[in-house]
Amino acid sequence: NAGVTQTPKFQVLKTGQSMTLQCAQDMNHEYMSWYRQDPGMGLRLIHYSVGAGITDQGEVPNGYNVSRSTTEDFPLRLLSAAPSQTSVYFCASSYSGAGYNEQFFGPGTRLTVL
Amino acid sequence: AQTVTQSQPEMSVQEAETVTLSCTYDTSESDYYLFWYKQPPSRQMILVIRQEAYKQQNATENRFSVNFQKAAKSFSLKISDSQLGDAAMYFCAYRRGGNYGGATNKLIFGTGTLLAVQP
Numbered sequence: 001n002a003g004v005t006q007t008p009k010f011q012v013l014k015t016g017q018s019m020t021l022q023c024a025q026d027m028n029h030e031y032m033s034w035y036r037q038d039p040g041m042g043l044r045l046i047h048y049s050v051g052a053g054i055t056d057q058g059e060v061p062n063g064y065n066v067s068r069s070t071t072e073d074f075p076l077r078l079l080s081a082a083p084s085q086t087s088v089y090f091c092a093s094s095y096s097g098a099g100y101n102e103q104f105f106g107p108g109t110r111l112t113v114l
Numbered sequence: 115a116q117t118v119t120q121s122q123p124e125m126s127v128q129e130a131e132t133v134t135l136s137c138t139y140d141t142s143e144s145d146y147y148l149f150w151y152k153q154p155p156s157r158q159m160i161l162v163i164r165q166e167a168y169k170q171q172n173a174t175e176n177r178f179s180v181n182f183q184k185a186a187k188s189f190s191l192k193i194s195d196s197q198l199g200d201a202a203m204y205f206c207a208y209r210r211g212g213n214y215g216g217a218t219n220k221l222i223f224g225t226g227t228l229l230a231v232q233p
Contacts, residue, residue, distance in 0.1 A: 042226055105158065
């Protein structure tokens with residue numbers, strides 16, 4: 001049971017480049033989400049999904065794209081990277097619905113956009 | 115909209131002493147959860163403790179306990195017998211209760227408190 005995995009761990013991009021941050025979980029969780037962490041701002045929700053084919057925007061969705069074709073995977077795409085997207089990105093997953101559903105976090109990806 | 119505020123950007127404690135980290139939140143809902151997460155230098159987010167709003171009893175996990183004041187919307191974390199391994203960034207987080215589909219699972223984080231433990 002690997003939990004939530006993210007690749008890559010580190011990435012440097014130039015302004016305007018595109019890339020995909022990968023996230024996978026093996027716990028059969030319906031809910032998956034992406035957060036970004038910036039100094040002095042905590043973690044902020046980018047996008048989330050409640051199941052395959054269903055995604056929705058979080059607090060800071062601009063500049064990011066997501067899709068969910070399988071239960072296990074939830075990639076985050078940067079179509080044209082900007083320096084403002086320099087951040088640490090976390091993927092998280094949990095069961096969905098009522099009651100306490102612990103969210104499990106991946107190890108994070110540190111992205112630098114030059 | 116719900117908000118979470120951590121007013122202490124940095125704290126320091128001597129090894130074996132006790133430290134309290136503060137958190138306040140704002141919500142109009144009555145059903146919700148509150149959490150404290152620890153983020154060591156490894157970056158991994160680790161759940162330390164959780165509190166259900168409907169429970170009057172304060173949650174406790176070994177050396178970690180909370181002081182949950184629902185009326186005051188306050189949720190502080192007390193670390194007893196501090197250890198060097200407790201040095202980390204600590205985040206307070208809120209999640210609504212009930213069943214609103216994906217909206218139920220959204221976590222709202224505070225800005226964090228960086229805790230240093232002095233030997």
